[in-house]
Amino acid sequence: MKVVIIIPTYNEKGNIDRIVPTLEEEIFPQIKNHEMAILVADDRSPDGTADQVKKLMEKWKNIDLISGEKQGLGAAYMRAMAYAIDRMGAEVMFEMDADLSHDPHKVPDFLQKIDEGADFVIGTRYSEGGSIPENWGLIRKIYSIFGNILIRIILMRFSIHDWTGGYRAIKKEVFLNESKKIKEVRNYTFQISFLHHAVQDGFKVAEVPINFTDRTMGRSKLAAKSYIIGVLKYCFIARFKELAFGPFGKFLVVGGTGFVIQFVIYNLFIKYASLPLAFGSWVAAQPAIFSNFNLNNLWTFKEDKSKGFLSYITKIVIFFFTSNIGVLFIQSGIIYILEYLFGRKYANFYFIFATAVLLVWNFTMYRFVIWRKKTS
Ligand code: GDD
Ligand code: MN
DSSP, X not given: OEEEEEEEESSOHHHHHHHHHIIIIIIGGGOOSSEEEEEEEEOOOTTOHHHHHHHHHHHOTTEEEEEOOOOOHHHHHHHHHHHHHHHHOOSEEEEOOTTSOSOGGGHHHHHHHHHTTOSEXXXXXXXXXXXXXXXXXXXXXXXXXXXXXXXXXXXXXXSOSOSSOOOEEXXXXXXXXXXXXXXXXXXXXHHHHHHHHHHHTTOOEEEEEOBOOOOSSSOOOOOHHHHHHHXXXXXXXXXXXXXXXXXXXXXXXXXXXXXXHHHHHHHHHHHXXXXXXXXXXXXXXXXXXXXHHHHIIIIITGGGXXXXXXXXXXXXXXXXXXXXXXXXXXXXXXXXXXXXXXXXTTHHHHHHHHHHHHHHHHHXXXXXXXXOOOXX
């Protein structure tokens, strides 16, 4: 495959002069099964990085250079990846810092994962065999380690150990699929956004442990405070969207409809009949169950929708049966006990409380029994 190592630079004259020869002389000769090239994405560095690159291009013919307006690291990568695909025929693209914090000797490990079928390989500092610099201060270490743990918790994706890192190998298909969805290009937050979109869309992620070392030349361009804010903002919003527009959000809408149906009938029951409240809530539940099943089937879990009349009947019967277990033993059960203890006066409060308990039971049932994902 054609592999392009993208190196973004802003004032990295000294570093680019070290990393390019290392790649060309030490790393590329080791790689036999891929065609290797380098693309430097410089943003008109005032220190003359571009001129340095042009000198290197005279010596090695597999180097390209693009220059652009400085609009942030994400923007530089987006531009460079599009160029690598369109103009260099890249099938795999690396993200690699110019400052040698990302050990070029790991490139073969990343390619190995690609060869094994991964779409998106990330260098990770926080899993077995990876590390952050010894000489970082305690505060910086804490930020770095807990930051990544916090991200994993907010996003509820635990199998990925390093969301923020910038040493990666990415297949062309991933970029083509995700580039339009990545909004956070101004800063370093795009790293999380890019990876998160790829994960959401089911691309195969693999990890390579890396030992991140501090740069010895030049200075970091990361603005810590705005970076932390940007990361947290992205994570919370992305997670909220996933919940609200995913199955859980729809489940709440459907459940809300069912709740209204049952609540209205239950209240008619209280008004016009003097049978036990628990019985009234059970009767009122039946039309609500019918409505819930059909809405969920057509909307919430439509990918796993029952196909054909027989499958529909089977599912609705199972649905009525499992729902009624909850409705009888949890909802009516709680209402029965409460009426027995406190009388009919707080009938609506009993109903709301009992329904809240039922909610938890129902979602579990829907997801894991009726519309469970087929594992194949
Ligand atoms: N073209 C371009 N434009 N390059 C940039 C820009 C920009 O606006 N900003 C930074 N770079 C380049 C730098 O010249 C360097 O080669 C690379 O991007 C990384 O920048 P550093 O300033 O060295 O970043 P860092 O070491 O603080 O951050 C590292 O860790 C972050 C957090 O884990 C990087 O690996 C980031 O990618 C990573 O997100
Ligand atoms: Mn750096």
